[in-house]
Amino acid sequence: MQSTKATLLLLGLGLLAVRCVREASIDLPELPTRIVAISHFLPGQPVQVEVSLSQTLTDAGDPDIPANADVSISVEGIFLDKLYKVTNGTDGRIYWESRDTVKAGVKYALSVRITGYDEVEAVSAAPEPVVLGAVSIDTANMRLVPLSDGKLALRVPLEIRPASLPANGRYFAFGLQHEIEVFELVNGQPVPDEYYQASTKFLADGRTLSLVYDTPEKVVLVNENLWNGNNEVLTLDALIPFNPENERPRHLYLEWRTLSEEFYRYHLSLARQGNNLPLNDPDALYNNIQGGYGNFSGYSFIIDTLSIPNPF
């Protein structure tokens, strides 16, 4: 809502003293409906592909999920697997899943056929992970930030240093989660009662914040330009809110993804889309699905667990 208001505000600035809005019948670039295939696969896991059909922009309904789709993967032109349809019992999500699991460094070719639509194809691989050389907490600069609702936020300065940055293709993403211990006071002593995890927000310097982007993947994409100028460290402050009366931050989990170029380019172009806002200057969507839309890309990840020192 705020965005809409602000947009109108800017329009107001631009459309001073004039009558401005006029609905008109415009020939939009109506493109034919094509197959949409989205799959981010990782080593050791089966390939899962969501298949749907593209919608016109003026179609306000839900996307069509085809009842029947022939989804297969191959390696170097040799058929590997025909994926089978799965309906997730929890959220009703429908996807096609392979029987085999993904091997790092192997280029997989995806093929999706649906009667009445052009066949789509895509190729990608899950890269070998770039391991982390060091992930450290600057305990000396940890501090507590009071929140108005009585909670505290613990700022945890982090330094993330890949072991060896590749010369090219520095495609990474990361995600932070923290674990909170909920305790009870028994005889004045805290006794752990339960634990819960939550997504962790973070702060950083302006340059870093301007070079990381939210994705629909629960990880933050890191622009390759972040590593310009011999910069080999990602520095940020994790923000962990907790109730000091019965909670303690215990662990921080860092998911560090090494991305294929297809993954990186696709999500980078999503970040530059502009969300269909007027007056913006969006980038074209990166699309490696030949004959359709979506993204077929691999990645690999490692998870580093950090113990959080007692802030008190």
Next chain:
Amino acid sequence: MAIRISIFLLVGWILGAYNPVYGQNPLTRPLDFTCTSCTPAEALVALSRQTTVNIVFSNRFFENCPPVDISVRQQTLQAILEQIGACAKVSFRLVDNQIVFTRRTERFTLSGFARDAETGERLIGVSIYLNGTARNAISTNEYGFFSVPLEPGAYTLVGRYIGYQPLVLPLDLSKDMLLTLSLVPDAALPEVIIKAPSIRKQGTRDRESQHNLPLADMFKLPMPGGEADLLRLAALQPGVQSGVDGLGGLHVRGGNADQNLILLDDVPVYNPNHALGLLSVFNPATVNNARLWKGDFPARYSGRASSVLDIRTRDGHFREYHGDVSVGLFATSVTLEGPLVRDTSSLLISTRATYFGPWIDFFSRRDNLLTISGDNVGYRFYDVNVKWNYIFSPKNRLYFSFYRGGDVFQNQFEQRFDDPEGLFTDTYGLASEWGNSIAALRWNHLLRKNLFTNTTIRFSRFFYQSQLTLLSTFLSSSGKESLLANYGQFYQTLIQDWSAKTDFSYFPSERLTLRWGISYTLHTFQPGALSVNFLVPGQSPITVDSLSKALLNNERLLADEADAYIDAEWRFAKKWSLAAGLNTTVFQIRNSNYGALQPRIRLQRNTESGWSQWLGFHRTAQNLHQIGSFNISLPFELWVPSTAKVPSEKAWQSAMGLGWTGQGWRLQVEGYYKKLDRVLTFLSSNSAIFAGGAEDASGWEDRVAAGEGQGYGLEVTLEKSFSSTLFTTNYTWSKAERRFPDLNSGRPFPFRFDRRHDLKITVQQRLAPWLDASAIWAFATGNPITLAGVKFQHHSPNGDIERTVYAYTEVNGFRLPNYHRLDISMQAHFGNDQVRHAIQLGVYNAYNRANPFFLYVDSGSGTNAKAIQYTLLPLLPVFRYEIKF
């Protein structure tokens, strides 16, 4: 015809004598020579006989010389000849082994200033012809100065300038002369009639004056609200594009808006627009001259890649006090001018202010667009111009120019949300202000009769700042009100220059003009500083997150820029002229240096039959860049320098053309090709649009992408003048595109202001001595925009994050419908010598064409999703009343 050579001696060859030194230079041969009580002629004859070298001379050369005694030993022939000829103004040279005496040419310098006979205003670009030598016209420079060396004799000087009676001045040049050419404004004759022949006379011949914009048209042609505007006039020229209805800046031959060097009294103006381009910052009442160079600009201009718009303001009346009040539908300007010391010093003060408020209220009520909820929208702009000048002596003059202008926008609105437990109220406020300040102190000095200098100290500053506030309260059903949030966000960006420069203009002969100069500029950049203040500290982790942007990019960057240039204009043959120059620039920031050599060359041929042909090549460099991410030029787009990470932009352009003038016609056809290297774009997150323009510029160097661009096209101007009609057609066929490795998957895409066809037709008609009519019809291919063709959904693996993905397949891959409109106006002018009135009435966009500004595809919920076309200017009245006294 007088026979100047009465005696021609061929002594040696007639006698057939053997010349033992044939093949050597006889002038260096030593010899003994004696001649007593000889006239110079007698001595030369004797010398010729002795040396057997032909000596050609005229007795008239030595008419006033007494007899001399000469007796020398072993002196060179050259020394002896110099001794003989010392009594007369003669010189000699060796031609085909003969010695030829000629009268030593005596040349005097005719120089001076051209000015308005009534106001004393110096006139820029006056064409000066001597003895009808139209092909070799010279023109006055930016300060009305001209200089030409001439042989003694009688001349007829003719000075021509648009809107002035031709000045015919007989001269008997027998010494150096410093003239003041006073040209009389031709109020009695229709300017339409005057204008056409003046242009025809100048045509495409005089490189300097051919770029003058016809300022008189600015007041006659219909413009929105009746507001005469210089940039709209410039946009009528071929090869010049603007955004829809003038918004979006000027784009010359496929160049970016920031690639135009816009100078006001020699000072760069960084934001030339008010109201996003509806009007320019140049108050028309203050403009004396404007030149638009679309690429073939001389080497004295540098710093921008595409074009130069050089605007000079009026000096003010030197003899009388006068005023000018102009009232349009959008703004009113008041100008006062007069002498501080008659014929020595003058002062001009002009102010302009807008009254958009009633318009905003009117359209808010009408369309409910600007009314959001309990809003309080306000917008205004203002300009102040001051020009003072003082003539210390005929050779020294001081100018001081000052300009200050700004825009102020503010809006406040509320959102209320009913809740079973109470009422939530969010009050948003936005206050934005931006503007330019410039100042220039210039000293004109005539160093020698043919050497003009100008030294300038300059200041230019552009800033943008905005303040966004949010006050969030909750009124519970029990009547208790509590504060939920109260924060303010402040954002500012600026660019500021201090500079000094000295320019020299040297006129060594009537065929050659040299200009050279140096300059130094200290730039200060603040790409964008954002601060956030929470009056109620931290509400939630979300607000804590927002704190991260507090004052993170408050750095100011300093950069040094030095320029040196030399320009030469040389008429090396009867029909041919060459304009060549070289500019060298050094730009230093932090520890990075960028240097650039920028050659400029133009070859031109003019014939007596009215034809001209020319060919040019130009190299330019640019170290200041305006980067943004929107489809229109907005004031909060950032000015940034070249740095180690952000490369210097380079461009080269070649152009060739031909022109013909005659029989009331003027035709000009010019083709060009422009290549842009390392043109920049900002990879923005578009968040600025939500924050009143606040773009957190942190890390901007890593968010700038460098690419390349090219543009080519053909421009045609056809003009025909009748006795009381002037018909002008400007047509451009062009193509412009960009390519960035980081955008559009590396594929080239059309420049956002690429238009294949651009046609502007203007007609000016004098209906009666007191009544003019004019019309403009403009047509342009629709602007390219980026639209998504389809959309799809992207879910996170566990399905809890869903995002609609818009499949923009090509950047600028879709074109808006074509643009066209018709503007019509009539202008009546009446009054007497003391008070003159002018009234302009008309309509802008007469047939109410809904020209698309942009499309917004509303893909919101429900079944009524549709494409909405936004139109800027519908049919608008044109009204302006002006009184001069």
